[in-house]
Amino acid sequence: MSTLARATQGEAGSQTSTSSRDPASRGRRRAGRVPSTVVTLGVVSFLTDVSSEAVMAVLPLYVTAALGMSVVAYGVVDGLVQGAGALVRVAGGWAADRTDRPKWVAAAGYGLSALTRVGLLFAAGLPAIASLVVVDRIGKGVRTAPRDALIAAAANPRNLGRSFGVHRALDTAGATLGPLLAFAVLWVIPDGWTTIFVISLGAAVLGVGALVLLVPDLRPRRAAWLRTHRTRQDRGLPKCKGCTCDAPGGLELAGRPFSWSFLRGGATVRLLLVAGILGLLTVGDGFVYLALQDRDGFATHWFPLLYVGTNATYMLLAAPIGRLADRVGRARVLVWGHALLAGAYACAAVPFPGAATTIAALVLLGTFYAMTDGVLAALTSALVPTAVRGTAIGTAQTVTAVMRMVASAGFGVLWFAFGSVHALWIAAAALVIAVPVCAYLVRAGRLERDPDLVEESPA
Amino acid sequence: MTDNPAFRRRGAFATLVLVVLAGTTWYAAAELQRARAEQNAPTRVEVTEDVLDGPHVLFRGTAPGELYGRVAAVALDDLSGPREVTPVVCDRVSSLGGATVCLRTRRGVVTTYEAEVLDAEWRTTATWPLPGIPSRTRLSPDGLVATTAFVTGHSYSQAGFSTETTVHDIDGAKVSGNLEDFTLLADGERVAPVDRNVWGVTFVDDRYFYATVRSQSLGHTWLVRGDLTERTLVTVLDGVECPSLSPDGTRLAFKRDVAADGAAAPHWTPAVLDLDTLKVSVLDAERRTVDDQITWLDDTTLLYGLPRADEPGTTDVWSLPADGTGKPALAIPQAWSPSVVG
Numbered sequence: 134m135s136t137l138a139r140a141t142q143g144e145a146g147s148q149t150s151t152s153s154r155d156p157a158s159r160g161r162r163r164a165g166r167v168p169s170t171v172v173t174l175g176v177v178s179f180l181t182d183v184s185s186e187a188v189m190a191v192l193p194l195y196v197t198a199a200l201g202m203s204v205v206a207y208g209v210v211d212g213l214v215q216g217a218g219a220l221v222r223v224a225g226g227w228a229a230d231r232t233d234r235p236k237w238v239a240a241a242g243y244g245l246s247a248l249t250r251v252g253l254l255f256a257a258g259l260p261a262i263a264s265l266v267v268v269d270r271i272g273k274g275v276r277t278a279p280r281d282a283l284i285a286a287a288a289n290p291r292n293l294g295r296s297f298g299v300h301r302a303l304d305t306a307g308a309t310l311g312p313l314l315a316f317a318v319l320w321v322i323p324d325g326w327t328t329i330f331v332i333s334l335g336a337a338v339l340g341v342g343a344l345v346l347l348v349p350d351l352r353p354r355r356a357a358w359l360r361t362h363r364t365r366q367d368r369g370l371p372k373c374k375g376c377t378c379d380a381p382g383g384l385e386l387a388g389r390p391f392s393w394s395f396l397r398g399g400a401t402v403r404l405l406l407v408a409g410i411l412g413l414l415t416v417g418d419g420f421v422y423l424a425l426q427d428r429d430g431f432a433t434h435w436f437p438l439l440y441v442g443t444n445a446t447y448m449l450l451a452a453p454i455g456r457l458a459d460r461v462g463r464a465r466v467l468v469w470g471h472a473l474l475a476g477a478y479a480c481a482a483v484p485f486p487g488a489a490t491t492i493a494a495l496v497l498l499g500t501f502y503a504m505t506d507g508v509l510a511a512l513t514s515a516l517v518p519t520a521v522r523g524t525a526i527g528t529a530q531t532v533t534a535v536m537r538m539v540a541s542a543g544f545g546v547l548w549f550a551f552g553s554v555h556a557l558w559i560a561a562a563a564l565v566i567a568v569p570v571c572a573y574l575v576r577a578g579r580l581e582r583d584p585d586l587v588e589e590s591p592a
Numbered sequence: 593m594t595d596n597p598a599f600r601r602r603g604a605f606a607t608l609v610l611v612v613l614a615g616t617t618w619y620a621a622a623e624l625q626r627a628r629a630e631q632n633a634p635t636r637v638e639v640t641e642d643v644l645d646g647p648h649v650l651f652r653g654t655a656p657g658e659l660y661g662r663v664a665a666v667a668l669d670d671l672s673g674p675r676e677v678t679p680v681v682c683d684r685v686s687s688l689g690g691a692t693v694c695l696r697t698r699r700g701v702v703t704t705y706e707a708e709v710l711d712a713e714w715r716t717t718a719t720w721p722l723p724g725i726p727s728r729t730r731l732s733p734d735g736l737v738a739t740t741a742f743v744t745g746h747s748y749s750q751a752g753f754s755t756e757t758t759v760h761d762i763d764g765a766k767v768s769g770n771l772e773d774f775t776l777l778a779d780g781e782r783v784a785p786v787d788r789n790v791w792g793v794t795f796v797d798d799r800y801f802y803a804t805v806r807s808q809s810l811g812h813t814w815l816v817r818g819d820l821t822e823r824t825l826v827t828v829l830d831g832v833e834c835p836s837l838s839p840d841g842t843r844l845a846f847k848r849d850v851a852a853d854g855a856a857a858p859h860w861t862p863a864v865l866d867l868d869t870l871k872v873s874v875l876d877a878e879r880r881t882v883d884d885q886i887t888w889l890d891d892t893t894l895l896y897g898l899p900r901a902d903e904p905g906t907t908d909v910w911s912l913p914a915d916g917t918g919k920p921a922l923a924i925p926q927a928w929s930p931s932v933v934g
Contacts, residue, residue, distance in 0.1 A: 435704075
């Protein structure tokens with residue numbers, strides 16, 4: 134966290150005083166610095182995750198303890214919503230690209246989720262709560278890709294991985310803190326459901342407020358266009374200021390418009406293919422936790438806390454691993470992260486119950502997330518033209534999410550057919566085969582930007 | 593400076609932070625004060641002694657106040673009469689008199705769940721952790737303990753709901769492991785739907801039991817007959833949830849989802865299945881939705897809990913004739929999870 138603090142401080146200071154610093158140290162600092170916009174977006178995600186995870190963590194308890202119902206009915210909507218949420222991601226990215234206003238598309242998504250918190254204060258009964266959960270997840274789907282496009286637009290292309298890492302660290306911190314905060318409230322106020330909902334609403338409002346008030350309205354497509362069209366002539370402006378003679382295009386600074394053709398690019402297809410293959414072998418932490426819990430009493434006792442172990446590791450490693458990815462290659466880190474996932478499965482499957490293997494599994498799982506989630510977004514942003522960045526990030530995330538859902542369903546079959554231990558070994562073995570294959574697919578330079586898609590050359 | 597829009601926005605955000613912080617703090621403080629007052633307020637129920645020595649119904653008390661959640665008992669012949677309150681707090685109980693199973697949420701920043709076996713003096717004789725929110729429990733005269741817990745998702749982004757139902761010995765030793773691992777036989781065929789969940793055990797003897805198996809993907813909610821020795825679950829009938837065997841062993845009371853197809857929420861109505869004829873009688877004199885594992889007060893009367901619509905956290909135990917001849921009646925006010933100790 135100290136690096137984060139330093140990043141914020143350095144950036145805030147630089148707003149007014151960079152010009153007075155000597156140029157050499159400024160250049161060095163710039164390469165390693167995470168822009169304040171990225172940190173602000175991290176804070177937005179932190180607040181939003183505190184808000185949503187606090188509610189999600191206690192919702193089952195609320196339904197059973199306060200409403201006197203079993204959770205069976207609550208589980209019904211879940212699968213459907215997962216699918217809908219994944220598809221909305223592409224739409225969110227597309228809307229951001231089309232309008233070239235990712236901030237406002239993201240704000241719509243954050244706002245929608247914040248509105249569901251208001252609804253929670255008045256919701257009575259399961260159908261109302263289930264609908265609010267659906268709307269909340271649609272909001273999450275809408276905002277994710279535009280927000281990642283904003284991060285990519287604000288970050289220095291050379292340390293994209295680190296920027297995404299810092300953002301994911303803050304995001305995960307919120308996801309960890311939310312449930313703990315909620316349970317702490319229930320500890321002090323046994324029927325403090327509305328208190329949790331009020332805190333959740335407050336955090337959501339602050340998240341939206343930070344986004345709307347503090348994040349600049351970046352126009353990635355226009356900025357790219359302006360970067361490559363430096364002269365007045367390039368920009369289709371009259372040759373001199375104040376001239377009114379024949380200006381061909383006027384001030385339409387739209388840049389290359391959105392087009393789905395990026396999906397035909399070789400490198401993009403390769404990336405989606407690799408993300409798909411690896412997603413298909415990622416079975417979801419739920420199964421790992423269940424296997425651990427099946428095996429030993431340590432994991433059962435701490436079952437409600439297992440996710441904290443995973444998240445803490447993820448949080449601590451996201452920024453350093455993002456930085457590592459910038460140096461050694463993002464594709465490589467993304468692919469080899471899945472080797473650690475195989476390790477986590479192995480730890481959950483080995484017949485040595487106890488604290489050591491449980492903790493090892495959680496650490497491996499957290500490191501896996503640090504090596505994959507933000508890195509995938511960084512990799513995608515660097516790969517495609519600015520005009521389609523949001524859509525591409527959304528598509529890559531959707532491919533991963535849908536494949537992971539398929540993986541979880543398929544893994545469930547294995548789980549029941551062969552038992553948890555064998556199923557985990559099978560998944561680990563499949564990863565051990567797939568990781569080198571994928572590493573070969575993305576070997577040196579294969580995930581560079583497609584030359585024919587580069588838009589940053591003057592037309 | 594004040595003309596700079598960036599400064600204005602930061603100022604606006606700082607104001608927003610202050611307003612939100614002040615608002616939530618004020619609300620939380622008020623709620624804390626109210627909760628403290630309610631927790632320390634005397635519970636307005638008539639309390640007596642010596643109920644536990646005779647035939648009684650043990651339950652979780654849900655009258656607000658200092659006794660909220662404490663296990664209590666009323667005399668079998670005076671259900672709405674005064675109650676004897678025990679020192680233990682449970683979410684769900686099942687009792688034989690000499691021994692009682694108590695499922696409990698241990699609240700804290702780290703909230704954990706556990707099952708406990710208590711003796712007649714309410715001392716703990718065995719305890720084991722549960723992976724999630726306690727849902728159902730049954731204690732059999734043969735010394736078997738069935739528990740169902742909801743294992744909820746860990747994270748927002750993951751589909752995560754399932755039940756874990758296990759059978760333990762009364763001294764805490766594992767008997768069955770997760771019942772989902774038993775072989776499921778539907779009409780003689782072995783099936784293994786991925787999304788199967790098992791819950792609501794009711795014991796026949798020290799080997800056989802009935803329970804519910806639901807598979808969303810197959811579209812079935814089966815009544816199954818389980819065998820602890822063969823480790824099998826054999827389907828008996830579709831559309832039966834949370835069975836409960838009558839004291840004479842001839843019928844099962846359960847809840848049946850009577851909501852129209854595609855309804856947003858299930859609507860459960862109590863029903864009784866005759867095990868000889870497999871004839872189901874739906875007890876639609878009860879119009880409210882019943883989400884509980886029904887208990888038999890005797891061979892002719894059912895007991896189940898219902899939440900009060902206007903008082904969150906408070907529930908009542910209602911009774912209903914098992915043959916469909918009467919209307920539901922309030923049996924034990926401000927109670928939950930009844931267990932008959934004859």
